[in-house]
């Protein structure tokens with residue numbers, strides 16, 4: 097049925113009568129005021145153009161509608177199919193704000209003549225919701241662009257006349273939107289970087305494509321096609337249930353992003369997969385009680401949260417959700433900036449953190465304990481937290497400790513200037529030599545740590561590499577520290593055997609100093625170091641000479657490759673690796689993807705979304721090692737799982753590549769704050785037999801703890817696409833209901 101067009105007066109009356117209610121109409125645990133939620137937000141550094149701006153051109157029939165609910169008290173609306181609006185702007189992104197309700201409908205949004213999306217302003221709500229973000233795009237190149245919003249005239253409710261309106265456009269201009277000439281090639285306009293080289297000869301490249309929609313503070317690859325991104329509660333453009341989202345799924349194939357609902361504030365949580373393939377997100381932040389708006393966002397206290405994300409491997413990542421019910425599942429104690437790793441029984445070890453959100457840790461707020469999920473009884477602990485003196489002795493700069501399960505089942509923990517090998521069964525610590533030269537490697541003097549590849553040829557000898565951080569004294573106050581104090585270029589390596597420990601830390605220098613680096617293991621066994629700052633310290637709003645709110649400055653924008661097998665002195669190279677025009681410092685991330693390139697996202701040294709210098713960065717970059725351009729081997733079999741010591745015959749197509757054939761099992765890690773928890777690479781025993789590789793599963797669960805991993809075949813240092821596999825039997829981690837009950841009974845939830 098087709099509806100008859102409304103008279104202008106009737107259209108106007110719809111706007112005059114409809115009033116919106118609160119976004120969720122309910123009071124939440126820790127807030128006392130609920131107001132109407134309106135996503136309209138003009139981050140510092142962006143420009144808002146009201147619907148009355150002469151730069152906005154309305155074509156065909158539009159009327160001006162007035163209400164105090166509108167930005168500037170007015171909007172322009174049309175119910176004519178085919179009516180459209182155009183707006184030419186100079187920037188890197190655009191947002192369209194307008195109203196949503198059952199009378200609003202679809203609009204086709206074009207940028208520079210290309211149809212980008214069919215946006216949907218239809219919402220099944222009784223009341224009109226105004227100042228809603230209907231469309232956004234942030235990954236345009238810096239320059240002039242034209243947006244066109246075209247009223248399709250329909251909506252999903254009924255076929256008939258649908259309204260669209262324009263309340264305002266907000267233009268974003270990342271990084272000042274003044275790109276140096278040298279970056280021309282970066283956006284694919286020309287390719288001066290190919291000078292003197294065959295265009296098809298494999299080389300490094302970097303491109304920008306896609307937006308994360310929520311700031312990428314935490315990032316984890318959950319399947320061959322999707323990455324889960326978790327942020328804190330803030331004014332992200334991606335919305336869910338009528339309020340900004342703070343988690344999203346990013347599709348690696350289509351670059352589409354979809355919001356994920358989270359109940360509690362996940363700011364500064366850690367996370368890991370369990371042995372059964374579920375992911376847990378652990379700890380977080382109390383409800384934020386400033387203008388970021390507890391009432392608006394409806395989040396609950398996340399300090400003791402254990403959020404569960406069940407395996408979600410379907411190519412479309414359907415029905416993926418984060419389950420969060422603090423009454424049923426939670427930590428014993430509050431943890432902000434904790435590290436979580438997976439153990440050999442498929443359970444999680446949760447290390448340290450602070451009991452209260454803040455900045456640098458101190459004795460008052462420190463949580464110098466570990467606990468397990470599911471809770472364990474270790475020497476009579478009955479699921480209660482176990483004190484670790486190491487976490488007292490490493491104050492103040494000891495948040496987000498760097499930790500790895502070692503091939504003998506013990507756990508390496510690095511914090512501040514120290515390292516320890518922890519035996520969780522005996523609850524004993526073995527202290528290791530201090531990191532040389534006063535270098536601190538954990539928050540807020542964040543360095544990066546990686547367990548070098550484990551290989552049967554060296555009998556799985558473990559070796560840790562730590563790079564970057566700072567020598568700033570962690571007893572100084574924020575007002576005394578400057579954003580200009582240099583980071584360290586030091587990398588330190590320690591072999592974790594008796595001989596290695598006796599020989600002590602081996603020191604090397606990166607070509608550039610960095611704090612907050614991301615160390616990303618490649619299937620070739622090399623490590624790419626990206627992101628970070630040349631000076632200052634993690635966090636925002638704490639130190640002298642802040643840039644915007646950033647405690648750090650001098651973004652380091654050239655990635656460096658580290659080849660652990662090369663002779664000392666020859667391990668680093670920046671040769672032919674392109675620089676990025678995008679600063680990525682605090683709250684930035686990077687990960688290897690199943691396809692073998694490196695996804696780089698985030699940077700947000702801000703309390704809430706901002707676009708002043710070092711603003712909130714939603715653009716994604718992709719760093720392609722030269723092997724991405726080579727002919728690549730291929731795993732042609734479907735493989736779902738691999739057992740310990742189990743022989744598996746995997747069909748492969750080597751595409752006539754000759755050279756050494758290796759098979760690597762990788763954990764791509766849970767990335768946040770420069771910590772790549774669980775990041776791991778194990779060489780599996782492998783023999784090529786015609787078109788098959790006989791692969792033997794890892795020798796035991798210390799070398800690769802049970803849970804998900806990615807399997808790559810590497811021929812002549814060129815890896816295949818990585819296949820997701822379950823290592824072990826996929827069984828649940830051990831649960832002792834009595835221990836869980838004891839812990840729940842004897843501890844209190846911060847979220848009430």
Ligand SMILES: *[C@@H]1O[C@H](CO)[C@@H](O)[C@H](O)[C@H]1NC(C)=O
Nearest residue numbers: 452453454455456458460461
């Ligand atoms: C300890 O840290 C908390 C949280 O950042 C802060 O509120 C408190 O003032 C600090 N205490 C001292 C003694 O520095």
Ligand SMILES: *[C@@H]1O[C@H](CO)[C@@H](O)[C@H](O)[C@H]1NC(C)=O
Nearest residue numbers: 370372374406470828829831
């Ligand atoms: C995995 O184990 C955890 C902890 O017992 C449980 O909460 C979760 O539901 C399990 N996942 C699956 C898919 O069964």
